[in-house]
Amino acid sequence: MSDRNIISFENIKIACKSCSLVTLCLPMGLEPDDMDRLDRIIKRSRPLHRGDHLFRESDKFQCLYIVKTGSVKTYAPSEDGGEQVLGFHLPGELIGLDAIENATHNCSAKVLETSAICEIPFNHLEELSTSMPSLQHQMYRLLSREISQDENMLTLLGKNNAEERLAAFLMSLSGRFKRRGFSPYDFYLSMSRHEIGNYLGLAVETVSRLFTRFQEEGLLEVERKHIQLIDLERLAQVARRTHSDRGRIQST
Amino acid sequence: MSDRNIISFENIKIACKSCSLVTLCLPMGLEPDDMDRLDRIIKRSRPLHRGDHLFRESDKFQCLYIVKTGSVKTYAPSEDGGEQVLGFHLPGELIGLDAIENATHNCSAKVLETSAICEIPFNHLEELSTSMPSLQHQMYRLLSREISQDENMLTLLGKNNAEERLAAFLMSLSGRFKRRGFSPYDFYLSMSRHEIGNYLGLAVETVSRLFTRFQEEGLLEVERKHIQLIDLERLAQVARRTHSDRGRIQST
DNA sequence: GAGAATTCTTGATCCAAATCAATCTTATAA
DNA sequence: TTATAAGATTGATTTGGATCAAGAATTCTC
Numbered sequence A, B: 001m002s003d004r005n006i007i008s009f010e011n012i013k014i015a016c017k018s019c020s021l022v023t024l025c026l027p028m029g030l031e032p033d034d035m036d037r038l039d040r041i042i043k044r045s046r047p048l049h050r051g052d053h054l055f056r057e058s059d060k061f062q063c064l065y066i067v068k069t070g071s072v073k074t075y076a077p078s079e080d081g082g083e084q085v086l087g088f089h090l091p092g093e094l095i096g097l098d099a100i101e102n103a104t105h106n107c108s109a110k111v112l113e114t115s116a117i118c119e120i121p122f123n124h125l126e127e128l129s130t131s132m133p134s135l136q137h138q139m140y141r142l143l144s145r146e147i148s149q150d151e152n153m154l155t156l157l158g159k160n161n162a163e164e165r166l167a168a169f170l171m172s173l174s175g176r177f178k179r180r181g182f183s184p185y186d187f188y189l190s191m192s193r194h195e196i197g198n199y200l201g202l203a204v205e206t207v208s209r210l211f212t213r214f215q216e217e218g219l220l221e222v223e224r225k226h227i228q229l230i231d232l233e234r235l236a237q238v239a240r241r242t243h244s245d246r247g248r249i250q251s252t
Numbered sequence C: 001g002a003g004a005a006t007t008c009t010t011g012a013t014c015c016a017a018a019t020c021a022a023t024c025t026t027a028t029a030a
Numbered sequence D: 001t002t003a004t005a006a007g008a009t010t011g012a013t014t015t016g017g018a019t020c021a022a023g024a025a026t027t028c029t030c
Helices: A032-041 A122-130 A134-159 A164-181 A193-200 A204-215 A234-239 B032-041 B122-130 B132-159 B164-180 B191-198 B206-218 B230-238
Strands: A054-055 A063-069 A072-077 A083-089 A108-113 A116-121 A187-188 A220-223 A226-229 B054-057 B061-070 B072-077 B082-091 B109-111 B118-119 B186-188 B219-222 B226-229
Touching: A032 A122, A032 B118, A054 B032, A063 A122, A083 A193, A083 B132, A116 A122, A122 A134, A134 A164, A134 B082, A134 B122, A134 B132, A134 B191, A164 A187, A164 A193, A164 A204, A164 A226, A164 A234, A187 B061, A193 A204, A193 B132, A204 A220, B032 B122, B032 B132, B061 B122, B082 B191, B118 B122, B122 B132, B132 B164, B164 B186, B164 B191, B164 B206, B164 B226, B164 B230, B206 B219
Parallel strands: none
Antiparallel strands: A054 A108, A063 A116, A072 A083, A072 A108, A187 A226, A220 A226, B054 B109, B061 B118, B072 B082, B072 B109, B186 B226, B219 B226
């Protein structure tokens, strides 16, 4: 836990300004000085492992979390042991914004694979944003974006059928991977079919059948967690298809 | 548009501190001085009428809106003329928070009945919140609350059946009316069956049938837009029923 | 106040996706 | 290495709610 060892976890604790995520993470667009001030309140924990929790529903709200590497799912547990998956979070994405209001977490956050996480004590962040208009602005933007995303998801669940939901999900992942410098065509899913189905309001079996169908239709290749998107254009068409133009198959 | 006439619309333009909504609206919890400063940037327009728009999707984002009296629906229009209703907004509720991120409205807001609306230029609000930590805090809270509410809605759409969705919707309205000093048992719906169905991801016919069924089961009395909740307790049970305890009918 | 246009209700039918069931595959444990 | 469990796939069956259809009630409009 010191600098005794060069190959220590300290090495992953690089400052925001040298972090590859800086262009899409919380410090995005801050001046170097401001970034340093923010940097000082951010804690970087040692890697968490599959199944570890960042927080659980009804925990006291202390920190926001940012995925640095790996992935995290957030979910609302129900009394009967079930859950609703609320989101999957990739590097650079902020987690815990829904807890500010009543100072308690409304959902749980569980690590899907070995992940490095940045931790930001919210009271410090809020204090800092008081004296840093650009940070305040960034916070408003990120909170607002979260709302937009949830609204998109509401539309997806309210209006789109199974096929469209899965296609939209894959397109979303693809785009997010791309922005992070990963391949938008070839990636591994860190979540199970069950979790995908839960997130999209579908049964596992439906998700499984759709993957098979998409493969048969030449949209993608799938082998367990490994996804290769073959025809991004057509997949996008399936994803944005609404009610009125179901069934139409467009050629590219 | 002056003080020529005592019975003019100017009369509805009362300051926040004399507004009955002050305990659940944006200025909630602000010090009197701070409230005055906020008050000065708020514009109060003359009443809008059924069908009027506060803003439309892709409009430039300028202002947040607060319902003072009446009600408003927000919805995401789709290319094919359809829409997804995103929310119904009652007095004291803030509208437009999803537009901060990209400075453009992602949804449209339409007045459901004659309504008075307060208008808050966001650039002024943001500026003010820079020098007013309590206002900044309140903004974080309201943004965060919006996220929580959307997440609840995601769970409702992802996990609950038609019956549970409508019950939850009615319970939500009831609670919100109560907090505003209206009867939680007896109210008028300002939205159509079609809009309720759209919001809840259901067909109009399903909504209509459920109202009939709820009435038959003695949960409520319904006559067109007029709703009287007879058995709030049992309605709440239906609303919070999850997957695992479908069908069980609990007596109170 | 008649006629048109919505909105709402109710019934009949259909279908997308859930559920049930079985097998297969891949991880984890002993 | 073999058990054992968990995850994924595929098929058969069921079903909740959509869709189709028609009529009734209400509200707009001229």
